[in-house]
Amino acid sequence: MVASVHPTVARVTDRIRERSEATRTAYLARIRDDANRTNPRERMSCSNLAHAFAVDSPEDRHDVLVDERTNIGIVTTYNDMLSAHRPYENYPELIRDEARKNKAHAQVAGGAPAMCDGVTQGMPGMEMSLFSRDVIAMGTAVALSHDVYDTALLLGICDKIAPGLLIGALSVGHLPCVFVPSGPMGSGIKNAKKSKVRERFISGQTSREEMQDVEFQAYHSAGTCTFYGTANSNQVALEAMGLHVPGSAFVPPYAPLREALTREAVRTAVDIRLGGDSYTPIGELVDERSIVNALVTLVATGGSTNLLIHWVAVARAAGIIFDWSDVDDLSKVVPLLAKIYPNGPSDINDFENAGGTGFILRELAKLGLLHEDVVTVRRGGIQEHMLRPVISDDDESSLSFISAPEESPDEDTIRTAEDPFASTGGxxxxxxxxxxxxxxxxxxxxxxxxxxxxxxxxxxxxxxxxxxxxxxxxxxxxxxxxxxxxxxxxxxxxxxxxxxxxxxxxxxxxxxxxxxxxxxxxxxxxxxxxxxxxxxxxxxxxxxxxxxxxxxxxxxxxxxxxxxxxxxxxxxxxxxxxAAGPLGLGRDLFAGMRHTVLGAEQGACSWLPFTD
Known part of the structure; x- marks a missing residue:
């Protein structure tokens, strides 16, 4: 049974809806006009189409242009510098293979730069970090500007990258889009121990060699960092908005289940394609209810403060206006249901093993703190995102979804609605x-x-x-x-x-x-x-x-x-x-962004938001 929506959640949502009425209406009118055009096979010239599919075989060209098979655009932020993004190297090949099995066609539409904040902390590059989000958004728009796609897969996870992809996708909001994560690295040294060694190092009580060894114990393989920072907060928010295949955020890279989920993302993108029976444009999926669901889940898990900038910008890209007072009101009624470092000793793998985001969403729904009538990339709606993915031991191609545990198997990490860590959010x-x-x-x-x-x-x-x-x-x-x-x-x-x-x-x-x-x-x-x-x-x-x-x-x-x-x-x-002298190291190129950028509570947008 769907619980009635909590009065505060309803009030905040209504406030956001009323505040955004004019801008949201204008945004939806624009993307609906884009969706109602004739399909690219008809509106584009022969020369346009020849350029778009020049590298394909005659058979593939026939499939796309004559049989009008779904054409999937892949936007990737693969690079070798980000541990979380290294696994994306081989995703396009896997995606193309699964697309063919589902009578579809897939192309890497383009890539966007993705920087690692862990590398640039305290370095000059960190002064480009926030603006890289908007560069990624523009890169996403450029990738999809070829306008030959029926649906899209977005490959990105970390701090500015997932928000940038989402903002860029909303700029072409008539397209359905599915996010495809790659999962966290295995647990290394405990985060609390790492922090203590850092404090000893800054106080001159330990050597650089010991510090370096500890850092490599913490960051040691492919996958996202395991603490609950911005990257993993992004993944929780995206799952709460229904933009992932359910439960896919925190499955390790290279695991059989990870490949099964990536293939399911392809099938999901085909299912919700432009012109299909279950057409689900991202610009309609992301509405004031899904934004509130993301914010509620963020405060319930003690997520990253960075999302209080990034998700403001995401909302504004879809004509939706919220501010920090809205988040504060939600936090006063949303209980804290998870403790993941730095909020507690556990890491993101502990969180996933204890039930993960699906557990949290189900517990929040019990209290009426979620809008359960939202649209997601899955036909089962938000209820499907309360489930956990599994495959059978003897058939790695199988994929099914089961309920999260009714009781927490690890109460130091995750709690039920009846027994929260705190009565208010983080x-x-x-x-x-x-x-x-x-x-x-x-x-x-x-x-x-x-x-x-x-x-x-x-x-x-x-x-x-x-x-x-x-x-x-x-x-x-x-x-x-x-x-x-x-x-x-x-x-x-x-x-x-x-x-x-x-x-x-x-x-x-x-x-x-x-x-x-x-x-x-x-x-x-x-x-x-x-x-x-x-x-x-x-x-x-x-x-x-x-x-x-x-x-x-x-x-x-x-x-x-x-x-x-x-x-x-x-x-x-x-x-x-x-001024500290010549900027250098690439920072000079961002002078225009520093000049035009909005304030933090307006999303620190360097682009002109749809709401302005």
Whole structure:
């Protein structure tokens, strides 16, 4: 039986729908016009079609052009640098094989660049990371611009990559699209041990050789990183929106079940193709209900704060407008049902073994916290995404779906609706005279959710590290790192500060971070008010802060303030963004994006959203 929708979920959804009425209506009209054109075999010239299928055999050309078999466009973000994307190397061959078996045809439509945030953390490349999402979106649109496809498969997982693919797909929203993941790497060293060694290293208590060895124990093979950062949060959100084959996010690379799921993704894409009986365009599938389902599942699992930028942009690409107040209202009624590092000791493989996303979706549905009337890429709707995929031991080509366990087999990792880890979700909004920001509280102990202390203000994360090494931060302190927003330098993640702040907290100090930049999706036990908006480079209040100002962060009550007389604080001159010399290393090419980018709460879009 479908539960009635929780009043808060209904209210937030209605609010988003009303706010988005004009822009959503215009978006849907556009994609429906695109869908109602004649098919490409009729509207395109002979020369157009000859170019599109020049490399195919006469038989394949006949199948596509005369028999009008489904033509699948593959957009891939394969490269050897990302462990999660290395398995995609051979996916096109497998997809073409399965397409032929289903009287379809498949082409790699194009690729998009995909960078690894783990490689660029603290490096110049991190200043291009956020903008790479929009480059990937444009790359996806370019790949599909040939306009000869009836359906598409999107091959991408990690931080900016999955959101970029989704934004790009929504720009051609009349096409059905199915995401195809590749799964996580096997569990290595425990994440908690890795973090402790990092803190020892930053404090000069261990060698670089030991640190390197520990890092290779953590990151050791193909697949996504195993902590619950942005990449795995993307996968949970995509499953909650019904954009995957059910249960496919966290099956390991190269496993027989992984190949079976990839082949099923091909069959699913063919089933929902343009012109078919079950036609399901991605621009209609992604609506305000599916967005709310993604947000509910995100807060129920303590997911990455990065999605509070990326999914704003995704929604805006489909004419849907939500903001952080909507997420905050949801988080107040959605219980925390999972603890995955940094929210707890478990990793994503433990989560999957305990029931995974299907378990979470079923438990949320019990409470009426999901819209169960949404459309997904499967004919069974969201209920099918509450199931788990299996194959038989003696027939690897078989694939079926079974129910998730009724009770949690690992209550340290995943809980039922009747016995949550907490009655509220893992993300919250902070606001006050410093602006608006978000905080991931699921990993922060209650005793650390309030701090009121003098600020240490820096304009670069390197200045914080240097002050730490000089012993200047050995006190209760709110570390403020400003001029890290999208307009200033592309909004890099400040993940390298995690070890510094963690070391201070372990020494017994009360410590917090406030920044207009981002923190990794793996941000942990340190209270971090991030994505502060308006950002300093656009005259936000944090540009007026000075070292020694008393700052209060109260995560329980949603407060972020500086204790200063309003008139005196307002009269201060803003600090100015000072250039650090020639940018170099590719950053120069993103100057236009830094100039036009919207604020964090508007999705940090460097493109003109459909909602504007």
């Amino acid at each position: 993300l919250a909004l902070l606001k006050g005279n410093l602006g608006r920001s978000v905080i991931k509280i699921s990993a922060v102990k209650p005793k650390n959710r309030y701090i009121s202390a003098p600020a240490f203000v820096a304009d670069r994360q390197e200045d914080v590290t240097a002050a730490f090494q000089r012993g200047e931060l050995n006190r209760n302190v709110v570390v403020v790192v400003r001029f890290q927003g999208p307009a200033a330098n592309g909004m890099p993640e400040l993940h390298k500060l995690t070890a510094v702040l963690g070391a201070l907290q372990r020494q017994g100090y009360s410590v917090a971070l406030v920044t207009d930049g981002r923190m990794s999706g793996a941000s942990g036990r340190i209270p971090a008010a991030i994505h502060l908006t308006p950002e300093a480079a656009k005259g936000g209040p944090c540009a007026k802060l000075r070292t020694g100002d008393h700052v209060t962060l109260d995560a329980e009550n949603g407060i972020l303030t500086v204790d200063a007389p309003a008139e005196e604080f307002e009269a201060r001159e803003n600090a100015e963004l000072t």
